[in-house]
Amino acid sequence: xxxxxxxxxxxxxxxxxxxxxxxxxxxxxxxxxxxxxxxxxxxxxxxxxxxxxxxxxxxxxxxxxxxxxxxxxxxxxxxxxxxxxxxxxxxxxxxxxxxxxxxxxxxxxxxxxxxxxxxxxxxxxxxxxxxxxxxxxxxxxxxxxxxxxxxxxxxxxxxxxxxxxxxxxxxxxxxxxxxxxxxxxxxxxxxxxxxxxxxxxxxxxxxxxxxxxxxxxxxxxxxxxxxxxxxxxxxxxxxxxxxxxxxxxxxxxxxxxxxxxxxxxxxxxxxxxxxxxxxxxxxxxxxxxxxxxxxxxxxxxxxxxxxxxxxxxxxxxxxxxxxxxxxxxxxxxxxxxxxxxxxxxxxxxxxxxxxxxxx
Numbered sequence: 001x002x003x004x005x006x007x008x009x010x011x012x013x014x015x016x017x018x019x020x021x022x023x024x025x026x027x028x029x030x031x032x033x034x035x036x037x038x039x040x041x042x043x044x045x046x047x048x049x050x051x052x053x054x055x056x057x058x059x060x061x062x063x064x065x066x067x068x069x070x071x072x073x074x075x076x077x078x079x080x081x082x083x084x085x086x087x088x089x090x091x092x093x094x095x096x097x098x099x100x101x102x103x104x105x106x107x108x109x110x111x112x113x114x115x116x117x118x119x120x121x122x123x124x125x126x127x128x129x130x131x132x133x134x135x136x137x138x139x140x141x142x143x144x145x146x147x148x149x150x151x152x153x154x155x156x157x158x159x160x161x162x163x164x165x166x167x168x169x170x171x172x173x174x175x176x177x178x179x180x181x182x183x184x185x186x187x188x189x190x191x192x193x194x195x196x197x198x199x200x201x202x203x204x205x206x207x208x209x210x211x212x213x214x215x216x217x218x219x220x221x222x223x224x225x226x227x228x229x230x231x232x233x234x235x236x237x238x239x240x241x242x243x244x245x246x247x248x249x250x251x252x253x254x255x256x257x258x259x260x261x262x263x264x265x266x267x268x269x270x271x272x273x274x275x276x277x278x279x280x281x282x283x284x285x286x287x288x289x290x291x292x293x294x295x296x297x298x299x300x301x302x303x304x305x306x307x308x309x310x311x312x313x314x315x316x317x318x319x320x321x322x323x324x325x326x327x328x329x330x331x332x333x334x335x336x337x338x339x340x341x342x343x344x345x346x347x348x349x350x351x352x353x354x355x356x357x358x359x
Contacts, residue, residue, distance in 0.1 A: 001061045002033040003350060005088075006053065008072035010038035012045055013246060015151055015270040016067055016090055022152040023065070024049045026343050027350075039074055058083055063354060065127075068092075068119070071111030079122040086353065087123045090151070091133050091267025091289075092116060097187040101221040116140055125353050127346075129268040132289035147349050152342055153273055158250060166251035175237075176208040176317055179256035181249065181274065184216035184223055184240065187265040189304075191229055192285075196262065196309035198235040204314045209237035213252050216240050253278040258313055261290065262304050269293050273337055276330035281316045281323055283309070297333035299326060 005024055011017045020036055027034040028049065037053045053074065062083040068075065069090035078085060092112035098105040120141040127149040128134040134146045170177060178197060182188050190212055197210040216223040223240070230238050241252070253259075259275035261284040272293050275282050282298030284290050291300050299312055316323055335341075 001063065001354065002035070002059065003027055003063045003065065003354070004035045004037060004056070005065045005067065006037045006056070006074070006078070007067035008039040008070065008074045010036065010041050010045060010050060012042035015153070015268075016069055017042070017045070018154045018157075019152045020067055021045075021047060021049075022154070022339070022343075023346065026346065030347055032350075039072065063350075068116060069112070071108040071115065075112070075115030075119065079119065084124045084353075085122060087119060087126045088149075089116070089126055089128045089133050089137055091129065091136065093185075093187050093265055097185070097265065098219065101186055101225075102219045105219065125349075127349070130289040130292050132292055133267050147345075149346055149349070150337055150342055151268055151270060152339060153270060153277075153337055155277060155339070157246070158253075158274065158277055160250060161247060162251035162254050163245065163248040164251075166248050167254060170209075170211075170252075170255045174207060176205055176257045176313075177211055177252075177255050178208065178258045178260050178313060179211045179213060179252055179275075179280070180260055180262075181213040181252070181271040182261075182263070183214045183218055184212060184226070185219050186222055188263045190226055192262040192304050192306075193260060194226065194230060194233065194235065194238060195306045196260070196304070196313070197238065198233045199306040200310035200313050201235060201237065204310060205317075209239060211239045211241065211252055211256075213241045213244070213249060215243040217242070253280060256280045258283060258316055260309070260313065261285065262309070263287060263290065266290050266293070272298070273334070276334050279327050279330070281326045282330065283312050283316060295333045295336060297326070297329040 005020055007020060024034055024036045036050045037056045039053045041050055058081040060083055064083060065086045065088055066078050067088045093109050095106040095109040117140045123144050125144050126137055126146040128146055129151050131148050134148055137146055180193055184190055201208050259280045259282045264287050266288045268289050272282055284298055284300055285304050286300045286302055294300060
């Protein structure tokens with residue numbers, strides 16, 4: 001018996017890619033015959049377990065763990081394999097977020113959701129990153145067992161040296177640095193971050209900046225809209241980093257005074273956990289899986305109204321005792337994402353599945 005993983009794209013340094021590689025190493029270390037088959041493999045990934053998808057030859061006693069997060073022909077090819085299939089569901093962003101800005105991306109997301117529904121009768125078992133994702137599968141008609149398994153996060157990578165250049169530029173100028181990490185995309189709602197920051201900067205603290213860490217070229221039309229919005233508000237000190245090196249991302253977490261998330265669609269939201277790892281106080285809008293990922297930590301808001309968010313930023317920055325309480329809660333929440341905990345849960349589920357203790 002082989003337990004293999006499969007996915008359309010194995011990207012370098014992204015959350016799903018890191019999760020896949022870590023699960024592969026976990027399976028191998030525990031005696032499983034395993035490989036990772038990917039349609040596209042980033043050239044920077046050098047792992048002996050990783051193999052091009054076209055080289056896969058199915059065996060009846062194989063167990064495929066398929067990472068589902070986007071539209072791809074591979075979603076439908078999965079059903080053709082005559083073996084057991086486990087879907088690892090990372091969520092698919094609803095296409096309506098992209099329809100106005102990027103028709104191609106909207107079509108890919110729509111394709112991903114159609115495939116997710118199609119696979120509801122093809123899966124023998126599912127993992128979901130969050131209860132939110134699990135409920136989405138149930139609403140789509142999945143009747144197999146579904147287990148919530150948090151994504152494995154590459155904490156060891158965060159211990160590497162941050163960019164000295166970024167630290168020198170932003171660390172010691174007495175500005176409050178409000179940071180959000182994630183691709184610049186309509187579901188992330190960077191316009192709401194900008195509006196809240198504009199209130200905070202104009203009415204509370206002029207010595208502040210908003211740093212939006214992430215690629216801003218992936219969704220044509222959205223970044224220009226944000227630029228025009230910033231001009232219309234007349235607000236300064238909004239920084240778009242663009243696509244940057246990993247050590248620079250680490251540096252932005254290091255200099256952050258607040259991590260602010262006002263996203264409207266997240267199936268898990270790894271940056272929330274990253275911010276907690278760096279002891280950055282988190283303020284977040286309660287949407288989709290955000291509250292679940294925080295698990296009672298951070299400051300969760302029921303509204304994105306700019307004045308409310310701006311005052312929340314001021315509370316976290318100025319009230320040092322409250323700030324300490326937030327960080328203490330975040331440290332406690334981080335324990336739920338320990339690798340040994342998640343790996344043990346994963347291996348227990350795989351063993352139960354392969355031994356026939358699940359449907």
